[in-house]
Amino acid sequence: xxxxxxxxxxxxxxxxxxxxxxxxxxxxxxxxxxxxxxxxxxxxxxxxxxxxxxxxxxxxxxxxxxxxxxxxxxxxxxxxxxxxxxxxxxxxxxxxxxxxxxxxxxxxxxxxxxxxxxxxxxxxxxxxxxxxxxxxxxxxxxxxxxxxxxxxxxxxxxxxxxxxxxxxxxxxxxxxxxxxxxxxxxxxxxxxxxxxxxxxxxxxxxxxxxxxxxxxxxxxxxxxxxxxxxxxxxxxxxxxxxxxxxxxxxxxxxxxxxxxxxxxxxxxxxxxxxxxxxxxxxxxxxxxxxxxxxxxxxxxxxxxxxxxxxxxxxxxxxxxxxxxxxxxxxxxxxxxxxxxxxxxxxxxxxxxxxxxxxxxxxxxxxxxxxxxxxxxxxxxxxxxxxxxxxxxx
Numbered sequence: 001x002x003x004x005x006x007x008x009x010x011x012x013x014x015x016x017x018x019x020x021x022x023x024x025x026x027x028x029x030x031x032x033x034x035x036x037x038x039x040x041x042x043x044x045x046x047x048x049x050x051x052x053x054x055x056x057x058x059x060x061x062x063x064x065x066x067x068x069x070x071x072x073x074x075x076x077x078x079x080x081x082x083x084x085x086x087x088x089x090x091x092x093x094x095x096x097x098x099x100x101x102x103x104x105x106x107x108x109x110x111x112x113x114x115x116x117x118x119x120x121x122x123x124x125x126x127x128x129x130x131x132x133x134x135x136x137x138x139x140x141x142x143x144x145x146x147x148x149x150x151x152x153x154x155x156x157x158x159x160x161x162x163x164x165x166x167x168x169x170x171x172x173x174x175x176x177x178x179x180x181x182x183x184x185x186x187x188x189x190x191x192x193x194x195x196x197x198x199x200x201x202x203x204x205x206x207x208x209x210x211x212x213x214x215x216x217x218x219x220x221x222x223x224x225x226x227x228x229x230x231x232x233x234x235x236x237x238x239x240x241x242x243x244x245x246x247x248x249x250x251x252x253x254x255x256x257x258x259x260x261x262x263x264x265x266x267x268x269x270x271x272x273x274x275x276x277x278x279x280x281x282x283x284x285x286x287x288x289x290x291x292x293x294x295x296x297x298x299x300x301x302x303x304x305x306x307x308x309x310x311x312x313x314x315x316x317x318x319x320x321x322x323x324x325x326x327x328x329x330x331x332x333x334x335x336x337x338x339x340x341x342x343x344x345x346x347x348x349x350x351x352x353x354x355x356x357x358x359x360x361x362x363x364x365x366x367x368x369x370x371x372x373x374x375x376x377x378x379x380x381x382x383x384x385x386x387x388x389x390x391x392x393x
Contacts, residue, residue, distance in 0.1 A: 009158045011048025016071050017060060018046040024064040035059040058353045068354045072265035081368045095226045096176035101150065102184050105339060106174050108363050110191055112345035115354050122169040122192055125149060130219050135236050136243040142218055143247035153255035160210040161330065163196065170217065172341060174199045174330045183209035183227040187218045193217050199334030201229075204284040206330075211245030218244065250281050250291045259297050269298050271312045275320045336374075338364050343374050350375055 005016055017157035021031055028046070032039040035056060052060070061068045070351050128142050147153070157163060164170040171194045180346060182205070186194040195213045197206045209227055213387045220237050233239045258280060262273050269292075280290040289303040306312055318325060346364060349355045355363070361371045 009052040012049075013052055013057075013071075014046040014048040017052065017057075017064075018073060019067050020064040020211065021046075024066075026064065029055050031060065031063060034063050040097050041169065046246055054352075061351070067359065068357055092226075095184075095228075098175075098177040098181045098184050098196060098198075099186070099224070099226065101177065102186065102194055103191075104365060105175075105196075105342065106171050106191045106194045108334075108338075108365075109342055109345065111363060112342070112349055115349055116345065116352075118345075120169055120171075120192065124168055124170075124193060124221075125218060126390070128218050130236055130240050131265055135239045137241050139215065139243035140247040140252070143215075143244050144212075144251070146218065146248065147251065154251045154257075156209075156254070157207070157249055158282060160207050160214070160249070160282075161197070164214065168193075168217075170195055172197065172210070174334050176200050176334050180229050181226065182229050182231075183213045184225070185213040185227075186224040187217070187221045193221070199331050202276065202284070203328050203330070204282060204287070207249060207282050208245055208284055208287050211249045212241045214248060215241035215244030229308065246287070246294070248282050250288070252295055254270055255281070255291055255295060256297060257294060269302060271306070271316055272320050274306070274312055275317045279317075279321055285317075337366055337370050338374065343377070346371075347375055 021028070032042045037056070040227050041050065045056070053285045057068055059073065060342045063070050086186060112118075125146050128138070131138060150163065160292055161172050161174065164172050168190065171192060173194070175196060176199045177196070179198070179200050181198055182201060182393045183198065185194070187193045195210065195217075197209050197213075199206075201209070213225070216223070216237070219240050224238075225237075225241075227241075231238065233242060255277075258277060259273075259294045263269065266273070269289075274285050274289055277292075278285045279289065283291075286303055289298065289306065292298045293300050293302055334341070338346075341362065346355075346360050350357070350360060357371055357375075360366075361368055364371065366374070
């Protein structure tokens, strides 16, 4: 892991600089002359009597034929999640590839954060062991506690990805993977909690998957998990995660209240009702009807009736919602070779001279052409979007 310079003792930094200089077969006097300082300054830095400034560190690293990253590096983020998933998925290549993709993105992000001195705050809810008894009742209670903790009340979760990232500090990646994979979850002490959602799925289904993986964050944090599309509930853990997602995204009181408002005066549940309710809560139309069945608001088998009678199509949803349907920006981000946040971190590390193109390309699993496209797409000084004042320290 690369440690920010202000978190390393000056003596330790000095020792690394001395070793780098000697490796480059350069005298203190020559190094001092090359960067325009007195020899005594180099001596003081190497002996830990004076902390090297970032600009001096960059100059010396370049002079010694190394990088700031190498000088400050203690150890890389050595985390291999593959064995944990391999035991679980067996020969399922699609699941293994999705898990590996999530691990690569998380490790690269952590390395760049460490290099830039960025600390990602974790605000995870406490773990709740799944106890003997009614799993659904436990999930409902735990979901209500998390909603209260986050100050959500009974209102809808308008964007679960933002909530997971900004409120809880979970690493969430939306990438295009095999259509059979809905979500991937893993927790590691170095990486923290990580979730991968499938960008090939509609936004509403991704919300469902995000709620499901949040259930695993609450209940079985140390166990990696891969959610397959339309997976059968074959364990108490899966029943808990599914029940948690329903309770968290569609809290009972809110659903019953909104159902009464939307269907007031009606003697039957129509497609229009389902479309409006699903849009309000940000879940799939099937998930909405299944929740209403669970709460006893409609007859069991209502969703199966809709399916048998033509279903509820996207075109019907567009007819009902019109301009309320907005573009899925997360799908556009998923078309990039890396995430938008990773791109910004990589650009900043390169701009500061902390990592070379080759180092970044290896870290992000890109070739040089792809990396240069990413670096070139970031804002530069003088761009309108990049204008602003200095940030106070």
